[in-house]
Amino acid sequence: MPDFLSHNITVINFILINMALGLSIYLTLSTGLLSLANAGFMAIGAYTTALIITRTDIPLGVAIVPAMLLAALVALPLGMLVLRLRDVYLAIATLGFGEIVRIAALNGDKVVRWFSDNKDLIVFNGAEGITLSYVTPKIVLGLPDSTWPLLIYLLVVTYLAFTLQNSRYGRVLASIRQDETAAHTLGIDVVRYKLLAFVLSAAIAAGAGALSAPVMRVIDPRNYVFSKAVDILAYAVLGGMTHWFGPIVGATVLTSLPEILSFLKDQRDVANGLIIMISTIYLPGGLVDPKMWRSLAKFVLGRNTSGSTA
Amino acid sequence: MTQLPQQLINGVWQGAALALFAMGYTLVFGVLNVVNLAHGATFMWGAFIAFVCVTKLNLSLWYSIPVAMIGAGFMGVLLDRLAFKPLRSLTAGSLVMWAGFLVLLTGMLGDWSPGTRRVVILSGSVVLLAGLIQDFRSVRPLRQREVPHLAPMISSIGATFILVSLAMGEFGAQVSRFPMNLFPIKPYQLTSNAVISPIQALVLVLSLTLMIILHLLIKRTQMGRAIRGIAWSERTSRLLGINVDFVIAQTFFISGALAGAAGVLLGLAFNRLEPTMGHEVELAGLTVIIVGGMGSIGGAALAAFLVGMIRVLSVAYIDSSFRDAFVFGLLILVLLIRPSGMFGRSKVSRA
Numbered sequence: 001m002p003d004f005l006s007h008n009i010t011v012i013n014f015i016l017i018n019m020a021l022g023l024s025i026y027l028t029l030s031t032g033l034l035s036l037a038n039a040g041f042m043a044i045g046a047y048t049t050a051l052i053i054t055r056t057d058i059p060l061g062v063a064i065v066p067a068m069l070l071a072a073l074v075a076l077p078l079g080m081l082v083l084r085l086r087d088v089y090l091a092i093a094t095l096g097f098g099e100i101v102r103i104a105a106l107n108g109d110k111v112v113r114w115f116s117d118n119k120d121l122i123v124f125n126g127a128e129g130i131t132l133s134y135v136t137p138k139i140v141l142g143l144p145d146s147t148w149p150l151l152i153y154l155l156v157v158t159y160l161a162f163t164l165q166n167s168r169y170g171r172v173l174a175s176i177r178q179d180e181t182a183a184h185t186l187g188i189d190v191v192r193y194k195l196l197a198f199v200l201s202a203a204i205a206a207g208a209g210a211l212s213a214p215v216m217r218v219i220d221p222r223n224y225v226f227s228k229a230v231d232i233l234a235y236a237v238l239g240g241m242t243h244w245f246g247p248i249v250g251a252t253v254l255t256s257l258p259e260i261l262s263f264l265k266d267q268r269d270v271a272n273g274l275i276i277m278i279s280t281i282y283l284p285g286g287l288v289d290p291k292m293w294r295s296l297a298k299f300v301l302g303r304n305t306s307g308s309t310a
Numbered sequence: 311m312t313q314l315p316q317q318l319i320n321g322v323w324q325g326a327a328l329a330l331f332a333m334g335y336t337l338v339f340g341v342l343n344v345v346n347l348a349h350g351a352t353f354m355w356g357a358f359i360a361f362v363c364v365t366k367l368n369l370s371l372w373y374s375i376p377v378a379m380i381g382a383g384f385m386g387v388l389l390d391r392l393a394f395k396p397l398r399s400l401t402a403g404s405l406v407m408w409a410g411f412l413v414l415l416t417g418m419l420g421d422w423s424p425g426t427r428r429v430v431i432l433s434g435s436v437v438l439l440a441g442l443i444q445d446f447r448s449v450r451p452l453r454q455r456e457v458p459h460l461a462p463m464i465s466s467i468g469a470t471f472i473l474v475s476l477a478m479g480e481f482g483a484q485v486s487r488f489p490m491n492l493f494p495i496k497p498y499q500l501t502s503n504a505v506i507s508p509i510q511a512l513v514l515v516l517s518l519t520l521m522i523i524l525h526l527l528i529k530r531t532q533m534g535r536a537i538r539g540i541a542w543s544e545r546t547s548r549l550l551g552i553n554v555d556f557v558i559a560q561t562f563f564i565s566g567a568l569a570g571a572a573g574v575l576l577g578l579a580f581n582r583l584e585p586t587m588g589h590e591v592e593l594a595g596l597t598v599i600i601v602g603g604m605g606s607i608g609g610a611a612l613a614a615f616l617v618g619m620i621r622v623l624s625v626a627y628i629d630s631s632f633r634d635a636f637v638f639g640l641l642i643l644v645l646l647i648r649p650s651g652m653f654g655r656s657k658v659s660r661a
Contacts, residue, residue, distance in 0.1 A: 084649075093642055095593075095596070096597070096642050096645075107635075233460075237460060267419045267479070269472070270419060270476065273468040273469065273475070274472065281393075281397060
């Protein structure tokens with residue numbers, strides 16, 4: 001394994017996880033839904049997987065399936081309830097859901113003990129969370145075996161987002177974002193498509209959470225607070241919400257930034273905040289904004305081609 | 311059940327402080343249609359400004375509270391001009407302000423000798439102020455556009471990062487406390503089984519006073535009329551000759567000052583100041599403004615008492631760790647039954 005990879009493998013793992021999370025929120029954003037529930041779904045995925053692989057011999061690749069299904073099952077009724085809200089209201093309701101998931105994880109054991117005879121039963125382990133035992137990563141084909149599932153998962157999710165953008169389904173979602181009423185009058189079942197996007201997004205977030213369990217090793221409620229939901233949103237906003245490549249760039253920048261800026265030590269968060277502010281103010285379409293790059297290209301190359309385009 | 315009167319009193323004074331926080335929050339939302347997620351950071355800085363006044367400058371508490379409010383108010387104005395206004399209309403002044411702000415930050419955080427640091431901070435502040443004045447005077451922005459809901463939210467999140475880590479750098483991540491002898495501790499006996507400490511009484515009285523002042527300010531003054539006008543329709547207000555950007559700055563000042571007051575009061579009552587103290591109240595405040603109806607000040611005040619009561623009672627009778635679950639349960643319930651809140655104008659969404 002090359003030096004660069006082996007030194008930064010943790011960061012790279014987190015970049016891959018965050019890319020998938022960024023794509024999960026991209027799916028709802030591209031439907032015009034400002035949902036901040038993804039941290040909660042990520043928690044559901046991570047807890048489910050962590051419980052399965054610590055208690056049984058089921059491998060990670062299989063344990064991800066119930067995690068994603070469970071998140072989708074939770075997302076379906078939740079979506080039916082909250083998706084009639086819009087904008088800030090939806091954001092805050094989904095934020096509330098995230099907090100409830102966190103509190104449930106924190107207090108899950110108390111509830112479990114009410115139903116169980118064993119009064120010292122430990123399942124979720126409250127604030128300390130579930131700790132997975134350390135396994136020395138094996139190197140397979142030049143990468144540690146903890147990185148491979150993340151990479152494969154990301155490729156699948158990216159492929160999904162990529163085909164979505166150019167498919168009928170993607171066009172329907174975009175039309176809902178641009179004008180819900182118009183989409184409705186064109187005969188699009190707005191409620192069903194919104195729900196579909198929400199549930200799919202939840203499953204993707206849960207999958208990312210599931211695969212993050214062996215990387216994080218300690219699954220505790222603090223990892224899934226308000227700020228995680230906001231981080232996920234920031235990936236998509238910084239990267240740009242009009243193209244599937246946006247969240248990927250955004251996640252890469254925001255995850256590697258603290259490492260790149262590590263020479264700033266304690267002032268990392270200030271730099272982080274500055275970059276978030278400056279990019280929202282001066283790059284309103286995000287880093288990956290096809291319109292901006294096109295006009296920039298025109299501006300730089302325009303001297304030669306202006307005659308033909310004018 | 312013998313402790314019920316005591317719990318009700320706790321609910322009332324905590325609700326009152328929460329109301330101060332939430333009224334400023336909802337005021338900005340009503341005027342700008344923007345959720346200012348940095349409101350919690352302003353709250354925290356209000357508490358720390360009073361802390362510095364008391365411990366470093368040896369001011370009495372009676373001067374420290376107004377100083378903290380004014381400081382937090384100006385922080386609110388700067389927040390608007392740096393984080394929100396450039397999104398609405400970007401002027402040459404905003405660019406100058408940003409340049410000054412960056413110089414100021416490098417002055418505060420860089421590895422300088424004390425003399426250089428002073429010069430850098432001073433020049434940064436001067437540029438920042440010059441930009442601010444220019445920004446207020448400018449009539450022709452470089453860019454003006456409709457802002458989507460997301461951008462200001464994200465921008466204020468960035469501001470929160472900066473404000474919280476500046477406080478971390480200045481005061482450390484540990485808990486700071488006001489000196490113990492600042493306030494008498496002996497509680498007043500209200501009834502046979504309910505007491506209220508002087509500090510809690512102060513919180514209650516001061517919060518209620520500020521609420522009344524805010525009410526008069528909004529309902530009875532020319533400025534309040536302008537604020538209400540902009541909340542109703544910005545375009546119409548502009549046509550009628552109201553200096554919209556200036557009124558928005560005033561709104562942010564009021565909002566910041568209220569957050570600062572809430573910060574000092576809750577900081578005093580729990581005697582627990584830490585840079586992350588804004589996060590928790592932020593979430594409670596969001597619930598309050600939704601339950602009360604976004605933009606409705608009276609609704610926010612009432613909802614704050616309701617939420618304060620729910621928090622206190624769920625800690626007393628159920629379990630402290632479930633406290634926020636009940637608050638958010640209420641939030642989701644209200645959103646589902648009546649998305650516009652208890653007193654909100656019903657313009658929110660069609661099912």
